[in-house]
Amino acid sequence: MIYDVVIKNTEILDKNDGETYQIGIRNGRIAYIGKDPVIGKETIDGSHHLAVSGFVNAHTHVAMTLFRSYADDMALMDWLQNRIWPMEDNLTNDAVYWGSLLGIAEMIRTGTTCFADMYFFMDATARAAAESGIRAVLSRGITGPSLEEGRSRIAENTELFRNWNGHEEGRITVMYGPHAPYTCSPELLKAIAEEAGREGAEIHMHLSETAGEVKNCQNQFGKTPIALACDTGLMERGLLAAHCVYVNEEDLALMAKNHVRVAHNPQSNLKLASGVAPVSSMLEKGLVVGLGTDGASSNNNLDMLEEIRLAAMLAKVKTGNPKTVPAKEAVAMGTIQGAQALGLPRMGAIREGWKADLALYDMQEPHWFPRNDRYSLLAYAADSHDVDTVLVDGRILFRNREFTTLDIEKVCFEASRCAEKLKNH
């Protein structure tokens, strides 16, 4: 058997045993993990490296890298009304395309192989994902507030679904993206749920991000955002719920019953002073909890290792128990639970038959010594820039710290040009 790609002599996080293995990849899958020498059309030397399943960024707005560090440390409404929305009003296909490529480059470079996105001009993001080779789950952010105002956006989401769902050999899938209960009327949410049902698509939505959102929703509709999402039929489609910082016991029960998957965004929730989601309660209820960076304007990078570390740390201080969300569980949230949250099977771990989406971490920097528990080293000590090789679907996208599918200098230049133009519009 000649494999497409062979990774030689690498440690594997999932083994956590200090031994080295050969990994054989064929047709986009991990086809062999073992000790025997194997032959590949292409061979990567994994000596001194740790192979880790690619991180899954379960919630972001990748084109918002255009607004990185443009406006920070501001109150939410001041930030939105005076800085972000005026820039977004000027967005173009061109800007979203280059902004998406910039964010995708950053994700590949830091070991993320898949992301779930919600934004607009999504065809541009889809093209960027297709060209770069990364895996993506895309949705058109739909706001209303009224059904009338939302209709054209639903139509755009349907067009996105029909044009892109399952494309690039399944690397790109599409969900519907109702933005939030405070930007969509219940009628609009119902219409989205119905349309998603007709197309056979799932839902990606912001829910219960701030205390104010929950309070307003209860005042206006007499129920929590989670209950509203349930009552409008969104949960019947399969729901990826971003944030869920403020969820009560009834919300959690409703989420568990309806298999709602959570995208926890710890750093964004801190930076916008939203709060700390009750992750440990969610996990206890058996909920799937993935991790997301949110957009770069509220983070300000797309580094998933930071989210893994922070998710573990915050869960400990929130529960007052240092045993809560141990390293291995935090890594699972950034990998296999993220894959499950996005509805992608056989992904998120290094196992035979699973998707060959993985990153190699160079373990020669001082913070990798002494070589104790690998989960702990990765979750608590490693740096995302230890990544020097990344594969998606068995294809090498980053090797020896060089991009193989992107002209990174051009991407940085063009994204900067677009960002400058948006500011000066």
Added chain:
Amino acid sequence: MIYDVVIKNTEILDKNDGETYQIGIRNGRIAYIGKDPVIGKETIDGSHHLAVSGFVNAHTHVAMTLFRSYADDMALMDWLQNRIWPMEDNLTNDAVYWGSLLGIAEMIRTGTTCFADMYFFMDATARAAAESGIRAVLSRGITGPSLEEGRSRIAENTELFRNWNGHEEGRITVMYGPHAPYTCSPELLKAIAEEAGREGAEIHMHLSETAGEVKNCQNQFGKTPIALACDTGLMERGLLAAHCVYVNEEDLALMAKNHVRVAHNPQSNLKLASGVAPVSSMLEKGLVVGLGTDGASSNNNLDMLEEIRLAAMLAKVKTGNPKTVPAKEAVAMGTIQGAQALGLPRMGAIREGWKADLALYDMQEPHWFPRNDRYSLLAYAADSHDVDTVLVDGRILFRNREFTTLDIEKVCFEASRCAEKLKNH
């Protein structure tokens, strides 16, 4: 004028203006910052780089890198009694020396130019600091509990002070290190304050790290750890207080009145589930607040950029206000406030006449685009591995990502050997 070192065409964080400058360094000081071309015996090309004052790690136990990722996600007493203390019982000069060098290498590599340490076998740490070229403020961790038991440790601290304070052209200074109110009796604390007074030394101490510590102290002595430190005379010497997670209004007033400087350790406080220190209240009271990593066994790295980021993020969520501790203030905590916390003048900013302790960040990675506010890019988006050049006292310790004073492969090997030996003792 021929400078010792010239950095050409670099941006400077303190300017935050997107312009490039020439920096001339002479006799360990920044002697020139300007636009005119200048000549140096050694020239560093700063194109596409951001010059940032070296980070000050205001509280660590550097040799504890030996225990990195050896025991995590455990309850505090289980962790100490069954994992850390048995290892520490076996410590040797050799182990502390190599463990210190490993931690120092990691700090230099991530842009930290100065650290405050408290541990034992401190002569070994002093030798490691001297050889590496990093700046250090060392103290012997003194525990009792009784005065009798503590006496030999006080004597060791005095020996450390006499042997090392002001050595290496002032790069190494020494404080006294009473460990904590729960490991030192009030009599022992008084004796330390007196001895420090006789020698003219300052104090570095853990204070109010956990709710349990404060409660026990109040039960046992009828006062908070902060009040106890005051009443035993420690504050009269100049006090660097690590942690201060649980401090009330009276504590804060006492700290402000006595110019107590705080070493805030956000990540360690999360990982051990201790809590989140009221940093914003401290800053409002005019307290100097530096940042520390604590030891690598409770962090698990010595990456100060993570602490800067986390300090800004946690302050926002703790106050519910995203404007709290903006990027520039968080960077100040990691640099100039850290220097003030350690009692080191003319350090912590890139200014003419100040110490030439600085790091150059390569800004060519995608997360540095678009090039908006530099403080925000550094505090919220950058990666410590963007650092490729580090100077301390005008001496180049790290250049083009290579150590100039350390044989890093040997350091990693020897530290691993020592760690393994401690485990198998």
